[in-house]
Amino acid sequence: MLDSVQTKERVEEILTAHIALEGALLPILHAVQAEFGHVPQEALPIIAKALNISRAEAHGVMTFYHDFREKPAGAHVVKLCRAEACQAVGADRVAAHAKKALGIDWHETTLDGKVTLEPIFCLGLCACGPAAIIDGKLFGRVDEAKLTQIIGGLK
Secondary structure, rough: OOHHHHHHHHHHHHHHHHHOOOOHHHHHHHHHHHHHOOOOOOHHHHHHHHHHOOOHHHHHHHOOOOOOOOOOOOEEEEEEEHHHHHHHOOOHHHHHHHHHHHOOOOOOOOOOOOEEEEEOOOOHHHHHHHEEEOOOOOOOOOHHHHHHHHHHOOO
């Protein structure tokens, strides 16, 4: 785990590498998250100052996009599609099952730190819904049984 000085230094290195890009805020946030596994709160004022934007604007952009995290994710990330096409074929049941099986809600991580549950809005697998992406791997036609099997393999 990095301390505040190390975090600041690494964020400044990321800024140097990305500041010249047009629309640099999103690439910077992505790079910070790639580095730390989340966007540390102490990074936002540094980013805002470098881009000459308010802290509120940096925070607003970060919290608007579902892929950015304020806390580190678990060892495994389960993202369940919440789009209408998946909902029409049972995604709500699968989501309720996932929450119950893991004992967490959206954007939470199990107490053992192994699994984070996140909603995602359309994976492009509309004909194969409900869809999920687990640790970067796409899954189609996910039902409660299939999800139980997948989650069981993560623990």
